[in-house]
Amino acid sequence: MTEKGTHPLTQAYPKFLERLEFVNKTCQELPGKIDYKLVLDSSLYFIHFNDDFEVINCLVPKASSDTWTQQFAKMIGPNVPTSMDLVYNISLTNHFEPLREIAHRIQTYTKFFVHRHPFERLVSGYCNKFVDPPRYEYMNRYAKVIIISNYLKKYPHDRRSFERQYTHLSDSKKQDILKQIDRLGSVQEKFGITFIEFLNYVINTVDESGIDKLDIHWMPVSSICNPCAVHYDIMIEHDYVSEESQLLVDYLQKNKATNAHLYFNKFEKKATRDKCNQYFSDIPLNVRRRLYEIFRNDFILFDYKYDLESKDYFCEENTNN
Template sequence: MSAVIYASFFTLVSFDLDKENTEDFWWTDWNEVQRSRRAALNYGCRHVKNARGKSLHKLLTVRKYLYNLLVDDRHKAIYCYVPKVACTNWKRIFMILSGKSNSTDPLSIRSYVPHEEGVLTRLSSFRSRSFVLNEKLKTYTKFLFVRHPIERLVSAYRNKLVINSTSAADFKKRFGVDILRRYRKGDDAQNISKSGDGVTFAEFVSYLIDRRHDSLHSLNEHWALYVDLCYPCSIKYDIIGKYETLEEDSEYILRRIGANPNLHFPPFVTSRTGPLVAGYIASLPDELAEKLHELYKPDFKLFEYEFYN
């Protein structure tokens, strides 16, 4: 429905109708979308086990938990980034918004630059007293982007433990070797790759379930739950963006915070991961698939996603 609304909006613009009317159409429909998403989130926060996470007082006291929240004081905006949910492009945009780049085209910024430590301002890095941070959280426009939890997980698995790249090589050594040692049995255990290559999706999922059981906040940010990265039940986000409506939601955010009218989110490239997800789920034993669903249940419920059957 949202994609249709967005298309309709630009159809109206192309016919050069009254500007005020098209703006009213735009804001009314997207505000309604946001109200619906926030209502589902609030309901989930009250009723879903393990959804609430740390209190706001705890977050403000132990600043490390605010690491994923990026701050743009110029436009009074706070963005909680989630790896594998278009965060590279949104970090590029934040560099432009906050004056960390003179570029006007997000794609002109090399992809590794926004991820370098110190490039963007994190809420966790502020030395201000807690009430100052709390005031930012109360008054700034706060937003995050989410994606189907398992599609995001499959994307992270493929990107960090399957493909051949410099980044993947690092993850394979950090995580792949450990996963193989934990879950390879019998003769296969004698042939564990020192580079961490060859981790199956089932082994990866088993590792996640066991790690989460050991500690609620022990997963790497590329596969950690949204509730552990952005604390949506403790921080009241104004806008909940979704990967499925990425361009529409991004345009909504940029216009709301008063970004330069010429600044837009880069054109959306359809994910190649989506069509593969059902196959990865089918490769898991039923018991393991059920445990995976249970692991990410807070994210499913809070952001209105359904598990693959």
């Protein structure tokens, strides 16, 4: 990195510069002060680096993070059998180095991240962890919590206690609650989690505990990478992740003695957007409104336009491409 906004790639690819200028301007307009200690404690956990290529990546789950993790593994070297594991151990917080060493990297390395439409990340996170097929560790960790969050916060979680304490409820209401209690015992094997249940859980988590308690796979990008506090050189738009990532890896490989061949496969933007619109088509307006508020900084900072009243298009691309 040189001075803010003067990275060589921002000169070669003006869209990078336009995004940086837009984010920098928008950060000045957002309410609230930046807690730099909180940023240091949280963001550095997600920031990975490579000294040979002098690059720092804030890895954003569900925004081509797996692909970039593979690129970082190639950077470490094809002859290192644990290179994929090493990627996860080279976050700045995993190195017990003086703060001046961390500061040196942040000030001089090329820093970047990939951002993505918030609703697309929600759909991708839901499908990846609970549908295609369900990930055992996530079903084991979240399934019961999601059911309780949606239906059973006010009720006992076993049939006997519920039937003894809530005799005054209507038969239909009791049957609805008992159905959810029964799900607790076999949700992993039989029932799964619906998209609306997942979204309500996200909302309930934020309302009760705050955004920082969300799982990183559906935490706002602005909370993960803090672009208003950390001055990045490159911000890659996920809609163009293949082309723009290739520009970056070509730059990183330039003048570097490496046998690593870094490249990105083509990303199918339309199919992803159609899937997102399909998943949100049945989501009530009040839920979409609350989700917009939770991800408001992402919508504003990365210039994603969203018509809350739309009945067809929920995942439109940003206008500052």
